[in-house]
Amino acid sequence: MLELIDWNQRISRKDYDLWYPQLEIELGNCQRAARKAGLPMIWVFEGWHAAGKGLLINRLTQALDPRGFRVHLMTVPTAEEARRPWLWRYWMNLPSAGEIAIFDHSWYYRVLEERLRGDISDEEAARAYGDILEFERQLTAGGVLIHKFWLHVDAKEQRKRFRALQKDPATAWKVTKGYWRQNRDYDRWVQAVEETLARTNTADAPWTIVEAAQGKFTRVKVIRTLTQRVRDALAARDDARPMTAAPMPVPDANTLVHPTVLDRVDLTLSLTRDAYEKKLKRLRSRLYDLEHLAYLAKIPIVIAYEGWDAAGKGGNIKRLTRGLDPRGYQVVPIGPPTDEERRHHYLWRFWRHIPKTGHITIFDRSWYGRVLVERVEGFCTEREWKRAFSEINEFEHQLVDFGTVIVKFWLHIDQDEQLRRFQDRANTPSKQWKITDEDWRNREKWAQYELAVVDMLERTSTIYAPWTILEANCKLYARIKSLQTVADAMQAAINQR
Amino acid sequence: MLELIDWNQRISRKDYDLWYPQLEIELGNCQRAARKAGLPMIWVFEGWHAAGKGLLINRLTQALDPRGFRVHLMTVPTAEEARRPWLWRYWMNLPSAGEIAIFDHSWYYRVLEERLRGDISDEEAARAYGDILEFERQLTAGGVLIHKFWLHVDAKEQRKRFRALQKDPATAWKVTKGYWRQNRDYDRWVQAVEETLARTNTADAPWTIVEAAQGKFTRVKVIRTLTQRVRDALAARDDARPMTAAPMPVPDANTLVHPTVLDRVDLTLSLTRDAYEKKLKRLRSRLYDLEHLAYLAKIPIVIAYEGWDAAGKGGNIKRLTRGLDPRGYQVVPIGPPTDEERRHHYLWRFWRHIPKTGHITIFDRSWYGRVLVERVEGFCTEREWKRAFSEINEFEHQLVDFGTVIVKFWLHIDQDEQLRRFQDRANTPSKQWKITDEDWRNREKWAQYELAVVDMLERTSTIYAPWTILEANCKLYARIKSLQTVADAMQAAINQR
Structure with a gap:
């Protein structure tokens, strides 16, 4: 040449x-x-x-x-x-x-x-x-x-x-x-x-x-x-024809082939308070040790939480971090992008926060917003969210290639359970700050979100960064399973070194 | 104890x-x-x-x-x-x-x-x-x-x-x-x-x-x-009584004691095109050498431009940077703060951009916005802009203490000259993008800005970070003087090492 x-x-x-x-x-x-x-x-x-x-x-x-x-x-x-x-x-x-x-x-x-x-x-x-x-x-x-x-x-x-x-x-x-x-x-x-x-x-x-x-x-x-x-x-x-973005319409009854991956989730799984306390204590001390070992082994760890409103993301993250040394992790809540973020590629704001070697970043909501809320609400165009599936897989692959451990959680509850929790929040003065009009509006779009979630799980659960679905009708069960999953993933990475 | x-x-x-x-x-x-x-x-x-x-x-x-x-x-x-x-x-x-x-x-x-x-x-x-x-x-x-x-x-x-x-x-x-x-x-x-x-x-x-x-x-x-x-x-x-911020009223005729530092500026100073070209060429090659020497001597350099609208800040910066290796400098235009910047101390956005050793940062408008536009327009409270004078002096002192060279320019023109330039811009199709309604609005507040500028110059011209006023009715004169000032400041710092 x-x-x-x-x-x-x-x-x-x-x-x-x-x-x-x-x-x-x-x-x-x-x-x-x-x-x-x-x-x-x-x-x-x-x-x-x-x-x-x-x-x-x-x-x-x-x-x-x-x-x-x-x-x-x-x-x-x-x-x-x-x-x-x-x-x-x-x-x-x-x-x-x-x-x-x-x-x-x-x-x-x-x-x-x-x-x-x-x-x-x-x-x-x-x-x-x-x-x-x-x-x-x-x-x-x-x-x-x-x-x-x-x-x-x-x-x-x-x-x-x-x-x-x-x-x-x-x-x-x-x-x-x-x-x-x-x-x-x-x-x-x-x-x-x-x-x-x-x-x-x-x-x-x-x-x-x-x-x-x-x-x-x-x-x-x-x-x-x-x-x-x-x-x-x-x-x-x-x-170019101006790209239009529109909220997702209510999906046709035949769009989703049931039973979907979500239908198959066993939401009856549960734990007694006693069993929970015992397991929690053991997992915490295990996680504390693993965090230190991962630090010594220079392994970066990314944990992403997604889930239905009121599925218990916040409580779950709290139980997870309680076991960790706060100098080694950071929780990044993902809300609407700031204007600096809006002026960049949508993955830029996540690259900003990826952990360096030996550190843990926990994302409370994540880059999956692109194929969930942005898709459902029409905050991005169809081409954009369709492209996002492979872009996200590539992004995660690059992290894993560097040696990063990725754990992704979908916190799953059913509609009845969500309603119970919303009502409980609305009726308990100390919890009212937790529930907003937006939560109720999102709830009306359950069918749209269900479709988006199934698509997301099917297209982005990879060998190197698989999704873990947390059966979260019982909060205690979901917490133990998430801590267990994180601990196992860390252990596996440490053993490989 | x-x-x-x-x-x-x-x-x-x-x-x-x-x-x-x-x-x-x-x-x-x-x-x-x-x-x-x-x-x-x-x-x-x-x-x-x-x-x-x-x-x-x-x-x-x-x-x-x-x-x-x-x-x-x-x-x-x-x-x-x-x-x-x-x-x-x-x-x-x-x-x-x-x-x-x-x-x-x-x-x-x-x-x-x-x-x-x-x-x-x-x-x-x-x-x-x-x-x-x-x-x-x-x-x-x-x-x-x-x-x-x-x-x-x-x-x-x-x-x-x-x-x-x-x-x-x-x-x-x-x-x-x-x-x-x-x-x-x-x-x-x-x-x-x-x-x-x-x-x-x-x-x-x-x-x-x-x-x-x-x-x-x-x-x-x-x-x-x-x-x-x-x-x-x-x-x-x-x-606390809610702090109120209000635009500055037109100052009383007796507020400023004339002649002020601005009145004393000799705006008749000028240069012929020939003399300008000759000096410019010499200064450019001098600056190119100085940039390299400052890099070797690990000296960080901060240059801040302030001035009346249409005083020629942009053209001045362009002539300055033309002589420099673009790998060694950065121009930071300061507009309204982004929302991340708004959620921090007002000096944070400038700390973000201060040069590391051996590098040059040129600020097109600067932290002095606090005591200029923010004061005049009432974007901050009286206590805030009054406090800013010493905060700015401290900020600059910390930079100088580290070995940073600071050069600050006020580009000065008179009201007639500004009007001529505004009209020229409005009447020349290729320059129309340069003039906005805001420029005309600012012009109506000349008296308020004059007071703010005099205060600023008097209170923040320190031995370690003095202001240089550029007589800018003649653009050519102002450009040469600014390049000369920067070159001399760099030279002095290099000689001191």
């Missing part, structure tokens, strides 16, 4: 002076239009050492309103970053609506530098390609414009540039051992680069190879490519 | 069983009431090693709704944290409205552990006390409830506990060399602890010394203290 590129492209000073000022204005206009449209953009710059990446980014940004972009130089992960799945640091630096994130090195650092340096195994590199494809697809599906550039020169030219840099005391420090290593290993690098370009050159996140013999040519080509891309994206938005 | 404490306090099992369940319920009620009232709380736990801090926090949190608190274990700063002023990591972990942040070790780690270990000099410790007092005062003035606990046992008891821990293989790892060092140096530690308690025991952020012989007694005392504190705080809120 690369050998077919004539990297030695140039344009004349005269043409450049004629075109470039106009191109800069166009790029500025594109930025403004994208900001107005709320379009987030990611521009990735990769290339050979000394191909002129730094200078290019420098000049490019001069055409931009500095209030609307951010340049991220990504190389070796910091200690904090290394304690999370490898894509975490990119999630944390995503552009919000209308902003531009410029990556000087990017997630491709992993499949190029880290791989060729031998920092990661071949198997890890193979998985990284999968992660990258998922990552970029999730973002572009979520409306982010991604464009990637590879700055290309040949090995001889690279050597020439290194020597020129070394001659000047002001730039000699730039030419590190890593630079020369790349030049010596140029052929091995070419293979890795070609594999990378071939595997990750998708329609929505394409690569442009830039012949980087001359700064002027490079800049002109990059700006032309970007402005065209932005214009196309904005035009496509204007053309 | 500490020698007068009879640390060996106990309560009987019977009394404990009688009181404790009720105390737990009360603490839970307090948490709920505080959440409803939007009261943020910070509970600090410090004490001797093995005094029972971990267990206390563990038991305390069992009485709380786990969705409303977060425990922060703060010890040695991470590499990222060490690249910012030392209080930064505490700012980043502040509770938002209605939440509880529990600190297991806190900012007192610096004046105890770090000081006694010799990690920081006596002078740094002395300054740290000042920083702590400012920090706590800023937070409590902003409505945060702070309570601090010191868990006390004597040296003999501590030794006994260490030995007991060491005997049990499950806990032996806890007793580190640092533990024994504290015991050996107990007397030196007592001095430091007493100094700390004495200097930082303020009315709004008090210390409670807890006799920690027995876990039961400790818990009862801590919960009683906290519930009383929360109840008092909520009652005081109810009693």
